[in-house]
Amino acid sequence: MIELFNAALMLNQSAMRGLRESTDAVRRGLLIVLFVGVLVGAVQGASEIIASATPERTVAGVRAQVDAFVESLTLGANSEQFQPVIQFVNENEEAFYELLTELYSLPTALPWGVQLFFRWLASVVSTPLNYLAWLLFTVIFTHIAARQLGGQGSIQQMLGLGALSVAPHALDALTFIPAIGPTLRLIAWAWGLVILVVATMIAHKLDSGRATMAVLLYPLLFSLLGFLAFCGLLIFVAALGPVA
């Protein structure tokens, strides 16, 4: 599996062709999804647990978010307009943090540590499902477009090969690092997109142009429809005129 994982990251086309001809392409592809999901879930879950190890730390996390929100309102262009909101938060926040601390300190049948362990385990088992849901959605629409464009691959081949596009998302495990997290996420997404194009090319024996079109066709179509719906909504609101 590690060989296939590396081959996916290196866009190794001969390994991908081997996977296409394999009778257990789906199993091997989904093992990559499971591996990446468990890895990312374990690291992200651990990071979240460290941040909420005690009631005080959890409340400190909430306080940091509220402070950032208030700061963004204060520094924003419409800060005067939001003055009542800022004043409301400033007047009530300390009592709110006391309430939160009391809530998180309430006794439970099992110790707080057990809940933290359950939450970590939940992150480990549910992150692969998040990747799987997204993968299935992507693969189904890419497969439909590829078949419309003359592709010959089966859904099993497309799913097995398409699953390789999840491999770069192992980088998501590092997205808890504040400064580089979003950049790593973007790199993983772009890298995954390139792997999906190559996977579609190999699964359906298409040229690179058609494979790219197969991957992008439905996302672009949905974006266009969304944009048109948004414009329609704007026109409708404008036609209604000012409320007062």
Added chain:
Amino acid sequence: MDVQPSLVRLVVGGLLLDPSAYRAQRDHPAGVRRGLVLVLLIGLLVGVAALIGDLGESLTQPDPEAVSEVILRGLSRMPWYQEALEENPELAVSLEQSLTQPGAFSLTPSLLSSLVITLLTPFFSLLGWLISGTIVHIAAKAFGGAASFGQTLAVTALASSASLLGLVQIVPYAEQLPGALGVASGLLGLLATYVGVREAHGLPAWRTFWAVLIGPLLLMLLVVALYCCVVFVFAGAIGSLAQGGI
């Protein structure tokens, strides 16, 4: 004793979209009976997993009454609440009533409701299988499919093995991103049904696609139509009330 391993292999094959597993299920003389056992067993397993998960969650959550008390006490310390109370003295009573309602601060379903859901899950799975299997069979036949009703039911039962993803609910708090489990098992179930119908009826890819999708599309249309009817009725009621001079 030979039945169990073969059933497990069959389910794994169904989950991994293995065409040979669907062919084996199609050609099995007791395919429908085996399918019935599969659907009930998977439904029961998923229901029990969810029950265990709910039990774990309830053991790591504080007592809902204590939560209500802390919230009431905390609110009374907040300046905005004091001001609101001066303006409307009845606020305290109504707030206390709403906060002390049974289950108001229970973050997990009660064990009784979890138990009822566990017992009902296999029957809902069975009902879903029979309805979707019938719709898929009618559609596949309309597109020129060759399989019998029993064969369609047998392969669609195997496709329900996608519901096994729900076993993750055995871990408390497992569904962190709401809907991911539903989307994953729903889409995998659709793909599995596609593979099953294709193997059973021997239809070309596009005809199989439409045969499988026609049921969910009709359901979606029905939901949208019902939603529009409800909106229409409510809008009419509000309009007539407004004309009545309220």
